[in-house]
Amino acid sequence: MIEEPYRWVEAIANRREYIETQLAPGSPIAALSYRDGILFVTVGRARQKLFEIYDRIAMGAIGHPGDIERLRMVAIELASTEGFTRSAADVSLRRLAFYSLSPVLKTAFEQVYGAPYLARMTFAEVGATPAEDLFLRVEYDGSITANGPATDAQPPRFSAVGGTTRGTELMETLLRREHDPGCTLNRAMKVALDAWSAGSMPVTEGSGNEIPSAEALRQHRTEELQSATVEACVLERSSPNAIRYRQLAGEELKELTAA
Amino acid sequence: MTSDSLGGGASDFPTLLRRHGLLNEAVLFPPGVSGSTASSFTPTQATTILAFKFTGGVLVAGDRRATAGNTVVYDRADKVLEIDRHSIMAIAGVPATAWEMARVLEHSLQYFGRTQLQEMSVDGKVRALSKLLRDNFGFVVQGIGVVVPIFATYDFAGGGQARLYFYDAMGAQFEVTEYAATGSGSPAVRGVMFYQNKWGKTPLHKLREEDAVTIALRALDTAAEADTATGGVDRNARIFPLIKIISRDGIKTLPEKQIAARFKSTVA
Numbered sequence: 320m321i322e323e324p325y326r327w328v329e330a331i332a333n334r335r336e337y338i339e340t341q342l343a344p345g346s347p348i349a350a351l352s353y354r355d356g357i358l359f360v361t362v363g364r365a366r367q368k369l370f371e372i373y374d375r376i377a378m379g380a381i382g383h384p385g386d387i388e389r390l391r392m393v394a395i396e397l398a399s400t401e402g403f404t405r406s407a408a409d410v411s412l413r414r415l416a417f418y419s420l421s422p423v424l425k426t427a428f429e430q431v432y433g434a435p436y437l438a439r440m441t442f443a444e445v446g447a448t449p450a451e452d453l454f455l456r457v458e459y460d461g462s463i464t465a466n467g468p469a470t471d472a473q474p475p476r477f478s479a480v481g482g483t484t485r486g487t488e489l490m491e492t493l494l495r496r497e498h499d500p501g502c503t504l505n506r507a508m509k510v511a512l513d514a515w516s517a518g519s520m521p522v523t524e525g526s527g528n529e530i531p532s533a534e535a536l537r538q539h540r541t542e543e544l545q546s547a548t549v550e551a552c553v554l555e556r557s558s559p560n561a562i563r564y565r566q567l568a569g570e571e572l573k574e575l576t577a578a
Numbered sequence: 579m580t581s582d583s584l585g586g587g588a589s590d591f592p593t594l595l596r597r598h599g600l601l602n603e604a605v606l607f608p609p610g611v612s613g614s615t616a617s618s619f620t621p622t623q624a625t626t627i628l629a630f631k632f633t634g635g636v637l638v639a640g641d642r643r644a645t646a647g648n649t650v651v652y653d654r655a656d657k658v659l660e661i662d663r664h665s666i667m668a669i670a671g672v673p674a675t676a677w678e679m680a681r682v683l684e685h686s687l688q689y690f691g692r693t694q695l696q697e698m699s700v701d702g703k704v705r706a707l708s709k710l711l712r713d714n715f716g717f718v719v720q721g722i723g724v725v726v727p728i729f730a731t732y733d734f735a736g737g738g739q740a741r742l743y744f745y746d747a748m749g750a751q752f753e754v755t756e757y758a759a760t761g762s763g764s765p766a767v768r769g770v771m772f773y774q775n776k777w778g779k780t781p782l783h784k785l786r787e788e789d790a791v792t793i794a795l796r797a798l799d800t801a802a803e804a805d806t807a808t809g810g811v812d813r814n815a816r817i818f819p820l821i822k823i824i825s826r827d828g829i830k831t832l833p834e835k836q837i838a839a840r841f842k843s844t845v846a
Binding site: 370373392395396402403560562 | 595682692
């Protein structure tokens with residue numbers, strides 16, 4: 320153990336800086352409500368970044384694949400055990416994130432002799448209406464950002480994770496301006512891809528915190544998509560099946576991402 | 579809960595449940611040791627189930643009766659259980675054990691799919707049920723928890739085909755090409771199936787859907803004729819067997835109205 324408190328604070332600060340550097344190049348993820356469910360979108364090259372956790376819960380993560388995998392397993396284990404012993408209705412994202420994942424992440428982050436989790440995640444749980452959708456962004460240190468307090472009359476119906484804080488903030492600004500939770504899947508996909516583009520554009524001289532023009536976003540995306548592909552999944556709001564998670568692929572994805 | 583708990587066995591849901599003490603093997607009492615309640619306790623039983631392949635895939639049907647000894651416990655039992663989008667487990671035997679088994683199986687397949695990011699193979703699913711039956715062996719020898727299921731599924735491998743299995747109480751699985759029936763009324767059902775295949779106008783695998791439904795209803799009615807534990811069709815209360823069909827497109831549950839109409843025109 321480090322004896323001096325100052326050293327500990329310093330070690331934590333160094334660790335935070337190290338993790339942020341590791342996460343910075345991560346491809347952003349946007350999750351947002353639309354009329355018939357929740358859409359997750361990212362752009363990737365090799366590995367899957369969007370995952371099913373339980374019937375109504377999905378997750379997207381950037382970071383080290385090994386750490387993401389461990390956290391994903393923890394989440395699935397907890398949700399499955401709860402769903403089996405009680406019922407699927409008793410599986411709650413709020414409890415999963417706040418009372419199970421957060422303490423684990425915090426402990427790993429603050430034990431400076433051990434390795435922290437290199438992961439930044441966004442979780443969403445689909446509700447009966449867009450107003451009941453829950454979005455949580457869970458950080459490597461265990462802190463959680465929910466989509467607005469429970470008392471907020473019109474909390475945002477989206478969650479964005481970027482590699483950098485600036486990227487995340489740009490995405491949130493864009494989503495706050497463009498996103499309507501009652502929109503169609505087509506429209507949601509368009510907004511999500513714009514948000515991804517805003518979050519992944521490199522910082523240039525004088526770009527500040529302004530959202531780039533629609534034209535610039537589209538051009539950036541076209542360039543990126545030469546060597547990468549769109550990955551997307553949905554949590555369907557109403558379905559005869561208990562399992563609401565569905566990966567978007569093939570023709571459907573092609574049509575949604577065209578234009 | 580730490581990351582250390584995520585060993586190589588994490589892909590097996592029953593193992594996970596056992597680690598949390600949520601799933602136990604049936605206790606096997608040594609012979610002569612008191613504790614076996616078999617002599618004084620009559621468990622609830624469910625019978626009869628059948629399944630056969632026809633042109634539209636595989637049809638699985640079950641009567642609705644659950645009994646304990648000579649007592650009819652329940653007349654609307656559901657013995658044809660959906661495990662995933664293309665698999666059905668039908669149960670004959672003790673519902674308490676069977677429903678729990680079906681629940682473990684259903685969650686196991688989901689858990690595997692979520693953690694491994696691919697669907698479990700048909701062989702894997704068949705084996706998973708076999709293991710659950712083997713774990714139940716302690717109850718079987720005490721005569722209180724016998725379950726004899728049928729498992730039907732659609733296999734997308736190799737061009738796609740319906741697959742059908744039945745099990746014995748110890749967990750041995752037998753794949754069948756045409757039909758399977760278990761439960762107390764199964765000898766009668768097998769008789770009807772055999773007759774249809776050998777001397778009927780159309781063998782089972784060439785039946786169209788409505789004729790397949792007719793055969794299933796007639797077989798269960800035949801079983802109920804001599805076996806009090808089989809509900810067959812309750813003409814007064816209008817309780818009909820449960821019929822589900824598995825095809826490439828998934829599982830279809832036949833509406834009761836459709837079964838009632840078919841029963842009226844070709845069975846009653």
